[in-house]
Amino acid sequence: MKLPHDIQKDFPSLHAMGMRAYLDSAASSLTPVSVLEAMNDYYQNFRSNVHRGMYKTAGEATERYEAVRGIVAKFLNASAPEEIVFTKGTTEALNLLATSLGRTFGPGDEVVLTEMEHHANLVPWQEAAKRHGFVLKYIPITKAYRLDMDAARALITPKTKAVSIAHASNALGTVNPAKELAALAHAIGALFILDAAQSVPHMKVDVRDLDCDFLAFSGHKTYGPTGVGVLYGKKALLEKMEPAQYGGDMIREVKYEASTWNDAPMKFEAGTPNIAGVIGLGAAISYLETIGMDAVEAHDRDLTAYALEKLPAVPGVKIIGPEAGERIGAISFEVAGAHPHDLATIFDREGVAVRGGHHCAMPLMGKLGVTGTCRASFGIYNGKEDVDALVEAIQAARATLKL
Ligand SMILES: Cc1ncc(COP(=O)(O)O)c(C=O)c1O
Structure with missing residues (x-):
């Protein structure tokens, strides 16, 4: 996705942590070998x-x-x-x-x-x-x-x-x-x-x-x-x-x-x-x-656009954040009838790491009328397959929670 080389090989923890998709880079990104x-x-x-x-x-x-x-x-x-x-x-x-x-x-x-x-x-x-x-x-x-x-x-x-x-x-x-x-x-x-x-x-x-x-x-x-x-x-x-x-x-x-x-x-x-x-x-x-910040930005924009198309197509999913455009790949969402903590825990079983909670923005959550959201956030090592993994994890959570 417009990046100059296979970025993933630079990040040993991607494999060592044994996850299917690491989608929590807004909390902390992974670290390249250099x-x-x-x-x-x-x-x-x-x-x-x-x-x-x-x-x-x-x-x-x-x-x-x-x-x-x-x-x-x-x-x-x-x-x-x-x-x-x-x-x-x-x-x-x-x-x-x-x-x-x-x-x-x-x-x-x-x-x-x-x-x-x-x-x-x-x-x-x-x-x-x-x-x-x-x-x-x-x-x-x-x-x-x-x-x-x-x-x-x-x-x-x-x-x-x-x-x-x-x-x-x-x-x-x-x-x-x-x-x-x-x-x-x-x-x-x-x-x-x-x-x-x-x-x-x-x-x-x-x-x-x-x-x-x-x-x-x-x-x-x-x-x-x-x-x-x-x-x-x-x-x-x-x-x-x-x-x-x-x-x-x-x-x-x-x-x-x-x-x-x-x-x-x-x-x-x-x-x-x-x-x-x-x-x-x-x-x-x-x-x-x-890598070049232009490439980093383009990658983030493309992946965000893909996620903003795929996630709302899952029944019950609502994006809590702006449309594509002036935004970054930190995508908050809720799944009707599910608590963000339960979702994040079930996603973990599916090998998908996201953040669930108030994201250190409690007044904002209050203003939005929610206690928290799930947030998937991207780094340069993420690809469309990670968004697909998240979509599957949401489907799995909906089945587990009988939504
Ligand atoms: C927008 C924003 N500001 C400040 C912080 C605090 O950063 P740190 O915990 O690295 O000091 C964060 C961390 O999540 C953040 O997302």
Whole structure:
């Protein structure tokens, strides 16, 4: 399906896990051999801490770690490697923003989110709002599972200090009009933040084209290792921001009385970072670039279109998400009369792995009037045969549950 080679052979866990179809890449993608090799190389050949040691392997570890900033910066089309902060994932990156920026907002200020946010882009803002007295507003979704842009225009006002939205919804698959929202935010001087956990693995994301001020994504959803992620921030903004965590590596000078901070991005990386994880993330991005993000996106689009044709043809199946078009291959659905947890358990017996539940978007589930959904999500290793396996698993579940 428009991919340059047999991708599946690059992913040993596809076979080792013994499943018929792995359809849970929105939760966590699998990892190609080149990523495992890069991390293994670090542990076997230059296993040292970064930024500190005077010996050869410490220098090599630092060089390899810092080189990944350049790889990520190029991948996102950032202006400079200094705009890349390593975190442990999207959640930590968004917490960093809510903590650090939140301190500069106060009573009378507003932060605009959407009704389809993952808890990671909601709870940190709720906590910061409670602490500093600002107010959260939510852009509603329409019946077509897209953002109500008229409502967005009314909600983004001179009181708005930041607009922070999911680029692509993990629960609905919707891709939101980021450029348009960035323009609305910037027109009134607000910051624009993108939770790109679900978009970066599926499409070319260009921070300068989108004009986002900050962007977060996770390594483990992008064919990289767990425990590593990225916060992109415009250099001038990162320089102005206060750190959110304190300790080794983020300092310039420490006295008993007070301390000063290193420059960005180091200012935001307190303590020993996930060195192997960062090196693995670099390998994952290089792997994606070899395939080409255009091919990745085309593959996702084709597979999504196929699934959106096949799944609703099964009696009782309803897609909870937008039609083909501006969406990713994270497809939520319900089967009339069946609980998503029961479905996911029966699918597992059929060798099909999906996610069943609230997808860390409990307010959205409430708004949709459901406790949860089943979600099938695609990675570059999935093919039409995996969608066919899901269709058969749904039929098996309907037979078991006598629907
Ligand atoms: C849209 C979105 N934002 C944030 C997150 C949190 O990512 P992580 O758990 O890697 O920090 C996820 C994970 O599912 C997500 O889908």
